[in-house]
Amino acid sequence: MFEAIKKKFSAEGNEPTGSTSKPDISREKSAELFEKAKTLFPGGVNSPVRAFKSVYGTPLFIKKGDGCHLWDADDNEFIDFCCSWGPLILGHNNNKVREKVIEIMQNGMSFGAPTALENELAELILKNNKYIEKIRFVSSGTEAVMSAIRLARGNTKRDKILKFEGCYHGHTDSLLVKAGSGLVTFGETSSAGVPKAFADETIVVALNDKEAVTKAFEDFKDQIAAIIIEPVPANNGLLLQEKDFLQFLREICTQNGTLLIFDEVISGFRIGFEGAAGHYQIKPDIITYGKIIGGGLPVGAYGASAQIMSNISPEGAVYQAGTLSGNPVAMAAGIAQLTELLRIGFYKDLNNKTEEFTTAIQRFATARNYKFKVFTIGSIFWFAFTDQETIHRADEIDAGSMEKFKKMHRELLNRGIYFGPSGYEVGFISAAHTKIDLEKAKRAIFESLEVVFSGK
Structure with missing residues (x-):
C-alpha cells in the first residue's frame, strides 16, 4: 500500500529527489565562436538578448533544430522551449x-x-x-x-x-x-x-x-x-x-x-x-x-x-x-x-498539453511551499519566483527574483533544457513536444527548482 502511494506521489512530482547542482555542459566551441563574433558584431551578437547577459556562461551557438530539439556547436542536445521566441508552433524543421x-x-x-x-x-x-x-x-x-x-x-x-x-x-x-x-x-x-x-x-x-x-x-x-x-x-x-x-x-x-x-x-x-x-x-x-x-x-x-x-x-x-x-x-x-x-483540434490539443505540463510544475512547487508561480495562457507560459497569484504590471515583478532564474537557467541547460536567456522571457510549447519530451523536461525543472531553493 505504501509503495503504491509513494509511486503515485513520485509520478505527480511530489516526492523529494534530493537534487544537487549538475556540472556545466561543455561550451568550448560556442565560446570560441563568441570570441570571434565579438570582433565582428557589437557585443558579439545581432540581437541583444542573445548575449546571455542575464544568465551564466557564454551564448550557445545553435547548429541544428529538429522537432522540439536543438543542438549547439558543442553537440549538446536540448529540449527547446524558446521556439525562436514563439513562432515555431510546429517545432523546428517541420516537414x-x-x-x-x-x-x-x-x-x-x-x-x-x-x-x-x-x-x-x-x-x-x-x-x-x-x-x-x-x-x-x-x-x-x-x-x-x-x-x-x-x-x-x-x-x-x-x-x-x-x-x-x-x-x-x-x-x-x-x-x-x-x-x-x-x-x-x-x-x-x-x-x-x-x-x-x-x-x-x-x-x-x-x-x-x-x-x-x-x-x-x-x-x-x-x-x-x-x-x-x-x-x-x-x-x-x-x-x-x-x-x-x-x-x-x-x-x-x-x-x-x-x-x-x-x-x-x-x-x-x-x-x-x-x-x-x-x-x-x-x-x-x-x-x-x-x-x-x-x-x-x-x-x-x-x-x-x-x-x-x-x-x-x-x-x-x-x-x-x-x-x-x-x-x-x-x-x-x-x-x-x-x-x-487550421486542422480541427490543433489548438485544443496544444493548449491541453500546455495546461497539463504547467499544472504539474505548479503542483510540484506548491507541495514544497516554494515561492514560485507558473502563469499561462494558451501555449505560452512564464515562470515567476513569486507568491503573488496575479501579476498585471511590470512594477509588480520582483527584480531580485531574477537571480533565482539565473541559477535555474544554468541548471536546466545542464539537464538538456533550453529556455530564453532571461527571467523576463516567456516559454512556448509546440506541437512537436511529445509526452516523453515534456516528462523529461518536468523532471529537469523539478530538480532545478530543488537546487535553486535548497541553495546547493
Whole structure:
C-alpha cells in the first residue's frame, strides 16, 4: 500500500529527489565562436538578448533544430522551449513547411514583384479571422508595428500615441520609451539615439490602470491617435490582463475617436488562430502580427478594416513599402504552417498539453511551499519566483527574483533544457513536444527548482 502511494506521489512530482547542482555542459566551441563574433558584431551578437547577459556562461551557438530539439556547436542536445521566441508552433524543421519552402525556392527566392503566394496566404488568414478585412505583409514585427502607428496617425490626423509600461513593440523610435514619474507622463527614451521629440509624442501609463488612461484622454483631449497594447503582454513576463480592462480600452477609444491597436506579434496565431482578439472577443481597429505567419522566417503583417487600410499607399496617403514584403519563400512557409494550424483540434490539443505540463510544475512547487508561480495562457507560459497569484504590471515583478532564474537557467541547460536567456522571457510549447519530451523536461525543472531553493 505504501509503495503504491509513494509511486503515485513520485509520478505527480511530489516526492523529494534530493537534487544537487549538475556540472556545466561543455561550451568550448560556442565560446570560441563568441570570441570571434565579438570582433565582428557589437557585443558579439545581432540581437541583444542573445548575449546571455542575464544568465551564466557564454551564448550557445545553435547548429541544428529538429522537432522540439536543438543542438549547439558543442553537440549538446536540448529540449527547446524558446521556439525562436514563439513562432515555431510546429517545432523546428517541420516537414510540411520545409517541403513547401524547397518547392517554391526552385523557382527563385525574391522578385520584388507580386506573386500568387501573397494572395494565397492573405486569403487563408482573412477567411479565418473575422477581426480584419485587409492585410499588408512586411518583413518583421517591428516593421508591422511601425506601419500600424503611421497608419493610425494618418487615419486620425493626430500625433500622440498611448502605450503601456511593460509592453514591448519592437525597436521603432516612437515606442522605445519608458514611463516617467507620475500617473500620466510623456515617455522617456529607453535607448540612445531616440530624439526627445519622438518620445514627447508618446504617452506612457501603467498596465491595468483605468484611472491613468482616463486622465490621459482628459489631459490630451482630441490628440491621441491610438492606444497600442500587447493584449497578452509577453515581453516582460506574462502580464495577463483582465478582459474587463481590454474592453475598457475598446470603449474609451471608440468614445474619443482613437484607434485601438493590438500588438499580436507574440499572441497572434499562438493562443488561437484569431489570437487574443478572438480569445477575448474584442475587436481592435488594427492588429499586428509577426513571424509566426511565415513559419519563423522574416515576415510580419498588419491588418484592419477595408476602410482603415484604404489609407495606405498606393490607395491612400500613408506611405509604406518594402522590397521583401510578401517574399515568396516566407509566404510559402506561412501557407504550410497556417494550414496546419487550421486542422480541427490543433489548438485544443496544444493548449491541453500546455495546461497539463504547467499544472504539474505548479503542483510540484506548491507541495514544497516554494515561492514560485507558473502563469499561462494558451501555449505560452512564464515562470515567476513569486507568491503573488496575479501579476498585471511590470512594477509588480520582483527584480531580485531574477537571480533565482539565473541559477535555474544554468541548471536546466545542464539537464538538456533550453529556455530564453532571461527571467523576463516567456516559454512556448509546440506541437512537436511529445509526452516523453515534456516528462523529461518536468523532471529537469523539478530538480532545478530543488537546487535553486535548497541553495546547493
